[in-house]
Amino acid sequence: MLSSCRVGGGCLLFLLVSGCVTPGERAKLIKENVSLRNDNERLQRVVAQRDGTIAQLHEQIRNLKDFEPGRPADLFAPVSLEIASLSGGADYDGKPGDDGVTVHLRPRDADGDTVKAPGRITIQLLDNSDLASPRVLGVYVFDDPEKLRNLWHGRFATDHYTLRCPFAPGTRFPESRRLTISAEFIDYLTGRTLSAVKEIRLSQVTE
8 A cells, every 4th residue: 555655756667667546646646746747847947047048048138338438228218200191080880980090190300310219109189160279089008019010100201100089989079070090209218208299180070
């Protein structure tokens, strides 16, 4: 019986061969041994991954030390913001009428080139019919890094964020159907705040 055998990690094979355990106990020991082996392999992988990460960090530190103190880390950081001309009213539900605004946003660097840069984007849709009292029709914030990656379009000479801003139910629109898009971009690298404004006219409003 198992109780009469002093079982240690080194005598598992002896027990299994000698017939000192019952079939049920043998199956249990085999299962435990497999589990221990799997745990050991998993820990080895974790340690190897950790060592690899540490080596990469040490290499980064060495590289940074080799650079000159005034290295231009923000050489291609965005310094201006553009709301592309295609921005305007959009139909999201397939029914007649605009039920939102799609904003195409381009961060640009000091040379005027479009930059694929991450940042926190805030879009406001405003009714400026009464300049003394602008009315906010909607505020939309885009700041999740993974979602921002999916919102960037860089094919066929587009190079911009495409931001869908649906109207809230019951939104009251100006008679002129003119809205102002106010965009703010806070660059994650430099912390710089960029802004842009563009007036659009809705083709038809879903009531």
